[in-house]
Amino acid sequence: MRCLIVHNPRSGFGSDAVFAFERELVAAGDECVLRVLGEECNNEEVLADAEGFDVVVLSGGDGTVSNLLYALRGRSVDTCVFPSGTANLLFANIGNSAEPAALARACRWGNVATCDLGEARWDHDGTSVTRGFSIMAGTGFDAELMTAAAPNKKAMGEAAYFMAALADPKPRSIHYTIEVDGKVHERDGIACLVANNAMIQLDMEIVPDCTMDDGMLDVIVLEASYTAELLRPLVRGLLDPKGRTKRPTLETFRGRSISITASEPVPMQVDGEVLGIQVTHWDANVFEGANNLIVDDLSRYHPSNPRTKPRYPVAAELAFPE
Template identity: 55%
Template sequence: MRTLIIHNPKSGFGSDAIFEFERSLVHQGDTCTFHEIADGETPEELVRNAEDYDVCVLSGGDGTVTGLLHALRYRDVAACVFPSGTANLFCANVGNAMEPAALARACRVGHTALTDIAEVHWHDAEGTEHSRGFGLMCGMGFDAQLMSSAIPNKKSMGEIAYFAAALENPRPVVSHFTIFADGVVHECDGITCMVANNAMMQGDIEIVPDCRMDDGLLDVIVLETSDAVHVLKPIFAGILDRSGKSIGRPQIQTFTGKDIRVVSSEPIPLQVDGDVIEGTVTSYETSIYPAANRMIVDSMSRYHAEDSEAPRFSGTDEIAYPEA
C-alpha cells in the first residue's frame, strides 16, 4: 500500500496523533511519504503527484483539509481526512471514527464514497479576484467576525473561543443581502449569510436539515436577528432536534442551489471554512463540484453505502490494495 500523508504542523494543539496513525497504518512492504506543509506551499503543489499513491491522508484543520480536497477534485486517488485542527468539523461531518488506529484501518479497508467540494470567488477592496475551495461553509458578516475574534484564543481555549467571541459582540450589524440561487432572487436582512456544503456543527447539531456533501447542492443560511443572544435560539433548538426536521431552526432562513451569489448592502468580513479573509467584501460567488472526491469512509460514516460489500477488515489483515 502506497500512502502520502500531508500534515500541517501549525494546526490545532500540536498533537502527535498523526504519528500514532502512521504507525498503525504502515505494514511491512508498504511505502509512506510524510510531508509537513511549509509556508508558501499551495494545495496544488502539495498534491501534484497524488496519483502515485493509493491514499492521500490530509492532516490539519478544516481550512487545510478542504483546500487540499479542492485541489484533489476529480483526481484518481482516495483521500482520508485526519483531524489535526481545533474543531475538526469537516471530519465530524464525514462521520468516521476519529481514533488514529480506526482511521488507519479505514484506509487499509479502502471503502470510499463520492463527495462534493465547493468553490468560492470574491474581489478584494482593490478589485483583485480571489478563489479557493471549501468543504464546510463560507460566509460574510457575524460568522466571519466571530472567527476573527476567536483567533487569538483558539490555541488556549479551543472551541470555547468561538462562544466567548460571540459574547464580546452582543449587537452585531444587520446587513441587507441579495441572494441569487440558480437565478432565483431572494432579499433578506440578517447578521450573516453563509453558504454550506456541510452544515453540522459541534454536538452533531445540523443547522439545516438534510445538508449533505453528496447531493450536488449548496445550502444558503441567513441568520435573521440583531441580537447575539438570539444566536443561541437555533443552538438550543438543535439540542432538542438535532436534525432540524421536527421543530426547525428559529431565526434562520434557508435556500438551496448549485450556483450562489451573495451581495451585501455594505462591505463586511468574509470567512472560508474558518479562515478569515483579509479586509472586507461586498459580494461572493460559490459553485459546487459534484462527486469530486473519493473519500475514505468507515461503517460509522453516514456516507458509507448500506448496500456496499461486507467490510474487508474484520479481525484480519485483508486490505483493499494489492501489495507492491
Template identity: 55%
Template structure:
C-alpha cells in the same frame, strides 16, 4: 500499499495522534511518505505526485483539509481526512470515527465515497479578484467577524476562542442580503449569510436539516436576527433536536441550489472554511462541484451506504468493519 501523509504541524494542539495512525496503518512491505506542510509549500505542491499513491491522508484542521481536497479535486485519488485540527468539522460531517486505529483500518479496507466541494469567488475592497475552494461552508457577516476576532486566542483556547469572541461582540451589524439561487432572487435581513456544503457545527448540531455532501447542491443559510442574544433560541433547539427535523430552526431562512450569488447592502467581512479572508465584500458567487472529492469512509459514516468498494489492502489485525 503506498500512502502519502500530508501533515500540518501547526494545526490544533500539536497532538501526536497522526503518528499513532501511521503506526497502525503501515504493514510489512508498505511504503509511507510523511510530508510536513510549511508556509513555503502550498497544497498543490504537497500533492503533486498524489496519483502515484494508493491513499492520500490529510492531517490538519478544516482549512488544511479543504485546501488539499481542492488540490486533489477530480483526481479520483482515495483521500482520508485525519482530524488533527481544532474543530475537525469535515470529519464530523463525514461521520467517520476520529480514532486513529479505526481510521487506519478504514484506509486498508479502501471503501470510498465521492462527495461535493464548493468554490467561492469575490472581489476585495482593493479591486483584486479571488477564488477559493471550500469543503464546509463560507460566510459573510457575524460569523466572519467571530473568526477574525478569535484568531489571537485560537491556539491557546481552541473552540472556546469563538465563544469568547461572541461575548465580546454581542450586537452584530444587521445587513440586507440579496440571494440569487439558480436564477431565483430572494431578499433577507439578518446578521450573517452562509453558503454551506455541509451544516453540522460543534456539538453535532445541524444548522439546517438534510444538508448533505453528495447531492450536488449548496445550502444558503441566512440568520435573520437583530442581536446575538436571539441566537440562544436556535442553539437551545439545536441541543434538543440536533438534526432539526422535529422542532425546526427559528430565525433561519434557507435555500438550496447549485449556483449562488450573494449581494449585501454594505461591505461585510468574509470567511472561508473558518478562516477569515481579512477583507470586506459586497458581493460573492459560489458554485457546487458535484462528487469532486473521493474520500475514505468507515462503517460509521452515513456516506458509506453509497460507497464504492474496491479490493482492500488487507493486513488488518483488528476485527474488520463490514464491507
C-alpha cells in the same frame, strides 16, 4: 500500499496523533511518504504526484483540509481526512471513528464515498480569487466572530468562539441580495453563509438533510438582531439536533449556483479561515462528486455495497478473515 500523508503541524493544538495513525497504517512492504506543510507551501505542488499513491491522508484543521481537497478535486484520488484541527467539523460530518487504529484500518479497506465540494469566488484588487470549502463560507457576523476568537483558539479551543460571541451583543445587520439558481431573495441579517455541510459543534445540524453527496449547497441567513437571540436556535438545536423543526431566526435556501451581494463591505471566512478582506459580492457553486473520501462503517456515507475484504490486506487479515 503506497501512502502519502500531508500534515499541517500548526493546526489545532499540535497533536501528534497522526504519527500514531501512521504506525497503525503501514505494514511490511508498504511505502509511506510524510510531507509537512510550511507557511508558504503551494498545495498544487505538494499534491502534484497524488495519483501515484494508493491513499492520500490530509491532516490538519478544516481550512487546511479544504484547501488540499480543492487541489485534489476531480482527480479520483482516494483521500482520508485526519482530524488535527481545533473543531474538525469536516471530520465530524463524515462521521468516521476518530481512533487512529480504526481510521488506519478504514484506509486499508478502501471504501470510499464520492463527495461534493463548494467553491467560493470574489474579486480582490481587480483579481478574481477562488477557494474551495467543504463546510461553510460566509460573510458578516460569523467572520467577525472567528476574527475575535483567533487569539484565544490555541488556549481555549472551541470555547473561544462562545467568548467572542458574548463580547459582541449587537452585531450589525446587513441587507443581502441572494440569487439562488436564478431566483432572487432580499433579506436582512447579521450573516449570510453557504454550506456544503451543516453540522456544527454539539452535533447540531443547522439545516436538515444538508449532505455533501446531494450536488447542492445551502444558503443560511442569520436574521437575529442581538447575539442573545442566537440562544433560541441553540436551545432548539440541543433539543432537536437533526433540525426536523424550523430553527428560529434562520432562513435557508438550496441550490447549485449562488450569488450574494451585501449592502456594505463585510469580512469573509472560508471554513473557519478569515480572509482579512472586506467584500460586497461573492459567488458560490458546487463541484459535484469532487473527491473520493475514505469512510468506515460508522459514516453516513458508507457505501451500500462495501468491499467484502480489504483492498490492502495485511498478514493478520489474510490469516484471520472476518
